[in-house]
Amino acid sequence: MKEIKCTIIQDLLPLYVDDVVSEDTKELVRQHLQTCQACQKEHQQMTQTLYIPIENKVTLFEKVNKKWNRKKIILIGGSIFTTLFLCLAVFSYVFYYQKMIPYSNDLFVIKEQDDQTLFAEYFGKSHAGTHMTHPMKVEIDGEMKNISLVYYVETIANSPTRNFLREDESIGPEQFTLPDSKTVDAVYYGKFDLEKVIITKEQTWEELLQEMTLIWER
Ligand SMILES: [Zn+2]
Structure with missing residues (x-):
């Protein structure tokens, strides 16, 4: 087990962080990390720099999106429409409403x-x-x-x-x-x-x- 090269572990690290590796690989990486400082550092950097796992990324994005989309479309769309309508109404009133x-x-x-x-x-x-x-x-x-x-x-x-x-x-x-x-x-x-x-x-x-x-x- 200890003979696994750091390069191989570091190749695996992104997948390990994303939690998309098999249990065996996970165990392998975990064991290596316990003994190898270089790979530990690499692993730490990956997790520290806001490395959001793919799965979480998707759900987070979806959550944000859902909230945003509904409210945003209604609010922004609504206010754009209202603003346009008011501008048009005022414009017509000022220039075209004839007395x-x-x-x-x-x-x-x-x-x-x-x-x-x-x-x-x-x-x-x-x-x-x-x-x-x-x-x-x-x-x-x-x-x-x-x-x-x-x-x-x-x-x-x-x-x-x-x-x-x-x-x-x-x-x-x-x-x-x-x-x-x-x-x-x-x-x-x-x-x-x-x-x-x-x-x-x-x-x-x-x-x-x-x-x-x-x-x-x-
Ligand atoms: Zn290593």
Whole structure:
């Protein structure tokens, strides 16, 4: 037994530490270790440098993994999703949630020009956009009239590309000629959803125009 070379024992040591050797080999190594200082040192180093046996490694890893994975995926996944959702919600709210700028006499003024086109002037603060229709033939009180609808909208940030940092400044007056306005009989200001009137018929023209403000009539 004592003739076994140290090199052989040291070759066996990793397996011995991993506890994957037969009982006979184990006994052999144990006996050698008791008598050989060199191999003892080698063995000590192996066990001291956090040498985790393969089997334990696996279970430890699995344990850590199980705990981590479930909690981590739920927590991190959850918070990433929540964060993304909140960012998107805030972003949409700030840039895309549109509110109508309410009408007042000094907000939006229409004047007929000599060539019968309609000249519009907007005196309000910076806005996020205009909703405007081309003239539409609508029956009002039994009379066919050509009307245009218009309203301005604002968002918290207003236009993302301009006026971002000066949303409270007046930009006016903004001036333009209404599209195809020579034939327009009346212009209404107010929020409108033409889909409701024309396609789904949830609202009649009378109902819609009652909610709007007549701001100009020929
Ligand atoms: Zn030895």
